[in-house]
Amino acid sequence: MKQTILITGVGKRIGYALAKHFIAQDINVIGTFRTHYPSIDELLELGADLYQCDLCQPAEIDDMLNRIKAQHQGLDCIIHNASDWHNDKTSADITSADIMTRMMNIHVSAPYQINLALADMLTASAGESVGSSNIIHITDYVAEKGSQKHIAYAASKAALHNMTLSFAAKLAPAVKVNSIAPAMILFNEGDDEAYKAKALAKAILPKEAGNSEIIELVDYLLASQYVTGRSYAVDGGRQLK
Ligand SMILES: NC(=O)C1=CN([C@@H]2O[C@H](COP(=O)(O)OP(=O)(O)OC[C@H]3O[C@@H](n4cnc5c(N)ncnc54)[C@H](OP(=O)(O)O)[C@@H]3O)[C@@H](O)[C@H]2O)C=CC1
Numbered sequence: 352m353k354q355t356i357l358i359t360g361v362g363k364r365i366g367y368a369l370a371k372h373f374i375a376q377d378i379n380v381i382g383t384f385r386t387h388y389p390s391i392d393e394l395l396e397l398g399a400d401l402y403q404c405d406l407c408q409p410a411e412i413d414d415m416l417n418r419i420k421a422q423h424q425g426l427d428c429i430i431h432n433a434s435d436w437h438n439d440k441t442s443a444d445i446t447s448a449d450i451m452t453r454m455m456n457i458h459v460s461a462p463y464q465i466n467l468a469l470a471d472m473l474t475a476s477a478g479e480s481v482g483s484s485n486i487i488h489i490t491d492y493v494a495e496k497g498s499q500k501h502i503a504y505a506a507s508k509a510a511l512h513n514m515t516l517s518f519a520a521k522l523a524p525a526v527k528v529n530s531i532a533p534a535m536i537l538f539n540e541g542d543d544e545a546y547k548a549k550a551l552a553k554a555i556l557p558k559e560a561g562n563s564e565i566i567e568l569v570d571y572l573l574a575s576q577y578v579t580g581r582s583y584a585v586d587g588g589r590q591l592k
């Protein structure tokens with residue numbers, strides 16, 4: 352039976368690259384998106400089953416989950432990629448409490464709600480085989496290090512990794528649960544040369560790593576039958592700087 356993978360945040364960058372990668376491997380891709388970019392129409396054309404959902408709204412998540420369970424018999428992997436890299440700057444429109452709530456909603460509450468709702472599907476798909484289903488939480492290097500300008504974001508990513516530990520114990524042996532903790536994977540539009548130089552200098556391998564570093568690590572984790580409850584750093588050796 353064809354494998355089925357659910358990826359959150361497939362509209363752009365890493366999530367979009369992951370969706371394209373698995374579609375090319377003839378794997379059924381279920382994706383969530385918030386903004387309807389042209390990439391969404393492309394993924395639909397390629398056969399992806401996509402759901403528009405604001406992952407900060409539990410009722411929208413519930414509705415999406417009910418539709419996924421009605422539409423799909425099997426589920427082999429969930430990749431929690433969707434994320435909001437919000438700094439701690441407050442304004443008239445957003446308080447510090449709003450920022451923390453938003454970070455915890457997208458990076459902790461949504462993965463928690465989705466994992467609990469779909470755990471039985473992951474376990475059923477694994478059958479008797481050990482570790483053949485997977486959950487991957489994409490965290491961040493700052494989950495272990497903290498961040499002076501993204502305190503709420505870093506705290507929420509640390510909480511996401513803590514859920515890796517809990518869900519790994521809860522869902523073994525059918526389901527492996529691991530974190531991927533990236534650092535400098537992709538710059539953003541508008542990042543100027545000064546910012547780029549400063550960001551690259553934070554690692555002993557000064558590189559913008561690119562999507563392939565994440566994709567190849569995801570493939571490794573899916574193929575493994577023995578790694579679970581761990582975090583895999585993709586950070587150019589930042590901890591040694
Ligand atoms: N890029 C990098 O260098 C690094 C990335 N990471 C992590 O890797 C993952 C992918 O990174 P990257 O591709 O750069 O992420 P982006 O910030 O470029 O994209 C995140 C995706 O999540 C979606 N999203 C954000 N908020 C919500 C929401 N409330 N509801 C639904 N969808 C939402 C966005 O949708 P929309 O377009 O509508 O906003 C977007 O598709 C993230 O978890 C990130 O934290 C970690 C360290 C470094």
Ligand SMILES: Nc1nc2c(c(=O)[nH]1)N=C([C@H](O)[C@@H](O)CO)CN2
Nearest residue numbers: 434435436491534535536537539550
């Ligand atoms: N959701 C996102 N999270 C993060 C992003 C991003 O673009 N979207 N970017 C980074 C930076 O690359 C940072 O790692 C540079 O040091 C972190 N998280």
